[in-house]
Amino acid sequence: MVSPARPGPIRALGWCAAVLLALALVPAGARAHATLVRAVPPARAVVRVPPRQAQLWFSEPLEAAYSTMSIWTDATRVTSDAPAVSPENPRLLSVALPPLARGAYVVRYRALSIDGHVVEGSYSFRVGDEASRK
Numbered sequence: 001m002v003s004p005a006r007p008g009p010i011r012a013l014g015w016c017a018a019v020l021l022a023l024a025l026v027p028a029g030a031r032a033h034a035t036l037v038r039a040v041p042p043a044r045a046v047v048r049v050p051p052r053q054a055q056l057w058f059s060e061p062l063e064a065a066y067s068t069m070s071i072w073t074d075a076t077r078v079t080s081d082a083p084a085v086s087p088e089n090p091r092l093l094s095v096a097l098p099p100l101a102r103g104a105y106v107v108r109y110r111a112l113s114i115d116g117h118v119v120e121g122s123y124s125f126r127v128g129d130e131a132s133r134k
Helices: 006-023
Strands: 036-040 053-058 068-073 092-096 103-114 118-127
Touching: 036 118, 053 068, 053 103, 068 092
Parallel strands: none
Antiparallel strands: 036 053, 053 092, 068 103, 103 118
């Protein structure tokens, strides 16, 4: 007579497989938070022509009322207009820029995605040419 297999290890394997399957079926967006995916001007860029606006694209739609960005040089804020989330693309945050002189600038942003998580950061860019980096 053949003895039946022990149910413990098989049952445990079944539970592990079920948990892994459940995790695989959860949409990726439910586990992800918004991240900055593209910027104009880009981080660490040296642009010869001063940009007329700064644009940030995120991986998730943003809450317009709670998403901000500003441009700074040294300790002086150069943007006076409020940033806006695009009505056509709720992942795009932009702000108009005044005429920028040659020099270094910092973009600071803080965005609230519709999943309720905040992403914030900063990066720099430069107006001028490579020779002016000295």
